[in-house]
Amino acid sequence: xxxxxxxxxxxxxxxxxxxxxxxxxxxxxxxxxxxxxxxxxxxxxxxxxxxxxxxxxxxxxxxxxxxxxxxxxxxxxxxxxxxxxxxxxxxxxxxxxxxxxxxxxxxxxxxxxxxxxxxxxxxxxxxxxxxxxxxxxxxxxxxxxxxxxxxxxxxxxxxxxxxxxxxxxxxxxxxxxxxxxxxxxxxxxxxxxxxxxxxxxxxxxxxxxxxxxxxxxxxxxxxxxxxxxxxxxxxxxxxxxxxxxxxxxxxxxxxxxxxxxxxxxxxxxxxxxxxxxxxxxxxxxxxxxxx
Amino acid sequence: xxxxxxxxxxxxxxxxxxxxxxxxxxxxxxxxxxxxxxxxxxxxxxxxxxxxxxxxxxxxxxxxxxxxxxxxxxxxxxxxxxxxxxxxxxxxxxxxxxxxxxxxxxxxxxxxxxxxxxxxxxxxxxxxxxxxxxxxxxxxxxxxxxxxxxxxxxxxxxxxxxxxxxxxxxxxxxxxxxxxxxxxxxxxxxxxxxxxxxxxxxxxxxxxxxxxxxxxxxxxxxxxxxxxxxxxxxxxxxxxxxxxxxxxxxxxxxxxxxxxxxxxxxxxxxxxxxxxxxxxxxx
Numbered sequence: 001x002x003x004x005x006x007x008x009x010x011x012x013x014x015x016x017x018x019x020x021x022x023x024x025x026x027x028x029x030x031x032x033x034x035x036x037x038x039x040x041x042x043x044x045x046x047x048x049x050x051x052x053x054x055x056x057x058x059x060x061x062x063x064x065x066x067x068x069x070x071x072x073x074x075x076x077x078x079x080x081x082x083x084x085x086x087x088x089x090x091x092x093x094x095x096x097x098x099x100x101x102x103x104x105x106x107x108x109x110x111x112x113x114x115x116x117x118x119x120x121x122x123x124x125x126x127x128x129x130x131x132x133x134x135x136x137x138x139x140x141x142x143x144x145x146x147x148x149x150x151x152x153x154x155x156x157x158x159x160x161x162x163x164x165x166x167x168x169x170x171x172x173x174x175x176x177x178x179x180x181x182x183x184x185x186x187x188x189x190x191x192x193x194x195x196x197x198x199x200x201x202x203x204x205x206x207x208x209x210x211x212x213x214x215x216x217x218x219x220x221x222x223x224x225x226x227x228x229x230x231x232x233x234x235x236x237x238x239x240x241x242x243x244x245x246x247x248x249x250x251x252x253x254x255x256x257x258x259x260x261x262x263x264x265x266x267x268x269x270x271x272x273x274x275x276x277x278x279x280x281x282x283x284x285x286x287x288x289x290x291x
Numbered sequence: 292x293x294x295x296x297x298x299x300x301x302x303x304x305x306x307x308x309x310x311x312x313x314x315x316x317x318x319x320x321x322x323x324x325x326x327x328x329x330x331x332x333x334x335x336x337x338x339x340x341x342x343x344x345x346x347x348x349x350x351x352x353x354x355x356x357x358x359x360x361x362x363x364x365x366x367x368x369x370x371x372x373x374x375x376x377x378x379x380x381x382x383x384x385x386x387x388x389x390x391x392x393x394x395x396x397x398x399x400x401x402x403x404x405x406x407x408x409x410x411x412x413x414x415x416x417x418x419x420x421x422x423x424x425x426x427x428x429x430x431x432x433x434x435x436x437x438x439x440x441x442x443x444x445x446x447x448x449x450x451x452x453x454x455x456x457x458x459x460x461x462x463x464x465x466x467x468x469x470x471x472x473x474x475x476x477x478x479x480x481x482x483x484x485x486x487x488x489x490x491x492x493x494x495x496x497x498x499x500x501x502x503x504x505x506x507x508x509x510x511x512x513x514x515x516x517x518x519x520x521x522x523x524x525x526x527x528x529x530x531x532x533x534x535x536x537x538x539x540x541x542x543x544x545x546x547x548x549x550x551x552x553x554x555x556x557x558x559x560x561x562x563x564x565x566x567x568x569x570x571x572x573x574x
Contacts, residue, residue, distance in 0.1 A: 012300065012302010040482045097388055138460055142432065194335075196541075199331070259481065
């Protein structure tokens with residue numbers, strides 16, 4: 001089984017729009033949305049949710065005023081300044097380390113597990129999809145990403161599907177690290193802007209740090225052809241396959257407004273044609289064809 | 292006064308709004324780029340960096356001669372960053388959240404703290420703008436500690452502008468927490484709206500007044516506006532999609548310098564925010 005993870009470093013370069021189009025072209029693959037923090041793939045896929053499961057994150061400290069003697073040990077030991085002088089825990093500041101719980105001489109601090117979100121197994125018109133929703137202002141996004149990817153693998157195995165297409169999160173931090181480990185390859189969708197180049201370079205560095213193969217494609221290339229050349233040069237110099245260019249096309253937005261993928265919106269348009277070429281190049285790449 | 296510029300969805304124009312606002316207003320500005328995973332504001336502001344500080348976080352170091360394998364450190368660690376295996380104690384620094392629990396609980400005082408590098412703070416300036424950003428080490432998972440340090444570099448008086456990371460989880464909360472106003476930059480598309488609603492809910496939890504900038508306001512549909520109306524969110528600025536603006540951005544230029552008529556609009560934006568903060572304080 002193979003897994004292609006779509007990343008970008010910078011947000012808004014077109015990861016999700018391209019992931020959705022790839023899912024159409026791949027036919028018979030399984031989709032996984034690993035951008036649990038601001039998941040959008042479902043807006044194009046309109047998944048029919050089959051199972052919904054709570055995601056239990058870490059614990060959160062709650063001080064019982066009945067049992068609390070006001071000794072202040074918890075305030076002294078908390079490195080997050082999450083406990084105020086009234087012995088009230090700021091849930092948002094609480095890191096979930098539980099140090100206050102263990103050191104409270106009165107055992108006055110409870111540490112219930114918090115439901116931090118939900119994850120789903122769904123059917124879509126292009127195959128099964130595993131996705132999730134992290135609660136607002138919650139932590140543990142990396143843990144939820146790992147869970148969603150594990151569930152996607154299990155489901156693919158059960159259904160005999162040999163390709164998972166994973167829509168990754170932006171950035172290079174905890175949820176991205178959780179998205180790349182063990183992937184067959186990543187595809188970095190770069191845009192030809194100074195920020196796009198800067199952020200793509202960091203995403204490439206991250207993938208190389210974790211020894212995951214990387215491919216690069218340029219989206220909205222005609223906004224700045226010079227920068228598009230630069231991106232391809234950076235990729236070539238690093239020995240990374242460049243799998244093509246996609247033009248800036250407002251059809252992406254029009255398709256999105258209709259809740260469709262670009263391929264469904266206009267299968268024969270120039271943008272669709274370039275996405276098709278990118279997809280063929282991905283599937284013919286050494287990383288995706290290796291056993 | 293601290294204004295954080297956030298969005299939910301990435302790529303809607305946070306950095307464009309933050310940097311153009313910074314160069315348009317007359318107030319002395321402290322600019323804090325809190326998108327430590329992918330800091331971009333420096334690519335537009337081109338500050339002269341005067342100081343670079345490596346930033347570390349404490350992680351445990353075990354003195355195996357003093358350790359008697361009692362496993363209390365392993366039991367207290369909720370992040371599975373310590374494992375006692377036979378007479379060995381393994382630490383996984385990248386999983387450690389630096390809570391200090393293991394060090395505090397060790398009855399043999401066998402644990403001290405050493406450093407894990409989080410990244411660097413870079414401090415500089417451009418004309419009237421004091422600039423600080425954090426740059427997370429690639430491979431490091433935890434952004435919030437570094438974001439909190441960038442925040443600490445902020446001036447206490449004057450105008451502070453914070454360029455926040457995308458999303459709605461811990462990094463963006465660390466960037467928005469305890470600010471006076473959140474300016475949410477969105478685009479009128481289904482993705483933009485969906486992630487905006489998440490961001491609005493996050494700001495509500497933090498109880499901070501907020502307003503909207505709709506970028507590329509003439510693409511997509513009108514659902515963002517309808518949502519803003521329902522929620523009573525003031526739309527403070529609309530920026531049309533303009534190839535010229537997009538190309539300025541692609542080259543690392545601030546569009547108010549190319550299209551100077553926008554300068555006055557950004558000044559007006561700040562004025563509106565000041566009025567809204569004043570109203571909020573009076574409630």
